[in-house]
Amino acid sequence: MKASRSNLLSGLDVECIPDAPIGPMTWYGIGGRADMLVSPRTMEAAAEVVRRCRQERMPVRILGGGANLLVDDEGVDGVVLRLDQACFRQEAFNRSGSVTAARIGGGVDLFSLVTALARRGLSGFEHMAGIPGTVGGAVNMNAGGTGGDMGQALESVDMVLLDGSTRTFGVDDFDYDYRSTSLPRGLVTSVVLSLEEDDPIEVRDRVKTFFAAKKAAQPMADHSAGCAFKNPLDPQTASRISAGKLIDEAGLKGLSVGGASISTRHANFIVVQPGASSRDVQSLMHSARERVADHCGVELQREVVVWSRRDKP
Numbered sequence: 001m002k003a004s005r006s007n008l009l010s011g012l013d014v015e016c017i018p019d020a021p022i023g024p025m026t027w028y029g030i031g032g033r034a035d036m037l038v039s040p041r042t043m044e045a046a047a048e049v050v051r052r053c054r055q056e057r058m059p060v061r062i063l064g065g066g067a068n069l070l071v072d073d074e075g076v077d078g079v080v081l082r083l084d085q086a087c088f089r090q091e092a093f094n095r096s097g098s099v100t101a102a103r104i105g106g107g108v109d110l111f112s113l114v115t116a117l118a119r120r121g122l123s124g125f126e127h128m129a130g131i132p133g134t135v136g137g138a139v140n141m142n143a144g145g146t147g148g149d150m151g152q153a154l155e156s157v158d159m160v161l162l163d164g165s166t167r168t169f170g171v172d173d174f175d176y177d178y179r180s181t182s183l184p185r186g187l188v189t190s191v192v193l194s195l196e197e198d199d200p201i202e203v204r205d206r207v208k209t210f211f212a213a214k215k216a217a218q219p220m221a222d223h224s225a226g227c228a229f230k231n232p233l234d235p236q237t238a239s240r241i242s243a244g245k246l247i248d249e250a251g252l253k254g255l256s257v258g259g260a261s262i263s264t265r266h267a268n269f270i271v272v273q274p275g276a277s278s279r280d281v282q283s284l285m286h287s288a289r290e291r292v293a294d295h296c297g298v299e300l301q302r303e304v305v306v307w308s309r310r311d312k313p
């Protein structure tokens with residue numbers, strides 16, 4: 001059943017695109033449509049949309065930069081929320097001695113944030129260089145890399161919970177781990193980052209170093225959603241094993257289904273060619289999981305989030 005826009009959004013300060021092509025808005029650039037793509041213009045409107053969706057039992061999903069997302073070819077039902085309006089893209093800085101608390105909107109783009117902080121000579125976020133997406137998406141995924149993750153830079157997180165209430169979680173109120181947090185489900189509307197004053201040139205040089213290392217190791221220019229699978233935990237050593245190494249050792253580099261293939265540069269990246277379908281990517285993920293399990297007995301878990309009409313968010 002297609003969601004009806006009439007009552008759900010009445011009186012709310014939102015922009016709404018019915019039957020919106022959200023697949024092309026992701027980094028994969030493939031996949032179908034959403035029944036409704038809703039951009040709230042105020043925090044109150046965002047909270048009220050979430051509350052009404054819960055009341056009407058209508059699915060609500062949150063689209064960040066689409067850098068870790070695969071949308072099914074059939075698209076998704078209900079509401080997809082996007083924080084692309086000005087009130088979710090603000091940046092404010094409060095300096096106290098050598099420490100600056102930066103309040104950053106959940107819809108802010110990570111690339112531009114990393115650059116803006118370097119220009120201001122604020123240190124503590126350089127390790128996020130080269131990771132695409134938004135601040136809200138990075139909190140949700142606890143995105144990161146060899147230099148650290150999103151969680152370590154956070155002082156607090158502001159959220160709209162699924163009942164429409166708003167909450168602020170201080171860094172001591174939640175845990176974060178490899179690509180996960182213990183935060184409740186909901187919409188990350190803004191965060192406060194704790195940053196140190198530093199020489200802008202030194203911050204910029206560290207950003208460049210992180211970015212160069214990423215560019216050397218990953219097929220950044222191809223269409224992908226980054227690492228397809230999480231690095232599994234080795235029960236013997238309690239450390240992470242590279243999923244890319246396991247896929248490579250199973251001989252899967254270059255394996256393709258339709259227009260999707262396992263990158264020859266980094267085996268944990270599934271990249272797509274024009275004309276690829278979401279089904280191609282999902283079939284390839286399935287094959288890779290089966291073949292790695294057959295080869296070494298490890299069950300890979302997906303890192304990429306897949307949206308479809310079949311799931312119940």
Ligand SMILES: Cc1cc2nc3c(=O)[nH]c(=O)nc-3n(C[C@H](O)[C@H](O)[C@H](O)COP(=O)(O)OP(=O)(O)OC[C@H]3O[C@@H](n4cnc5c(N)ncnc54)[C@H](O)[C@@H]3O)c2cc1C
Nearest residue numbers: 062064065066067068132133134136137138143144188226
């Ligand atoms: C070329 C490339 C390289 C990458 N390299 C890395 C890397 O080095 N390290 C890494 O960790 N990741 C990497 N990724 C994956 C991706 O950049 C991160 O997962 C990023 O944090 C996704 O953010 P997003 O805003 O695009 O989220 P989306 O892809 O839009 O969404 C991902 C999930 O977060 C949720 N979400 C989005 N916004 C919000 C919000 N405001 N509030 C609550 N939930 C929200 C979505 O509902 C979804 O469940 C890479 C991706 C690409 C394409």
